[in-house]
Amino acid sequence: MADVSPIDVQKALKGAEYPASGDDLVSVARKNGADDAVVKKLEDSGSKRYDGPDDVQKSVFGGGS
Secondary structure, eight states: OOOOOHHHHHHHTTTOOSSEEHHHHHHHHHHTTOOHHHHHHHHHTOSOEEOSHHHHHHHHHOOOO
């Protein structure tokens, strides 16, 4: 499986409205035709609330507080 990049996640979440739950973001990614690897990364990041794209990136790729 290819590595997922932050750009892949950003593209998958185009049009997402924040704040959003993890489940909301998975739904947006699927509607946008995201690769299975991207959807899996989002699912694995949990179903917490995200206040914006930066929050998602921190959760998915680390570098959080």
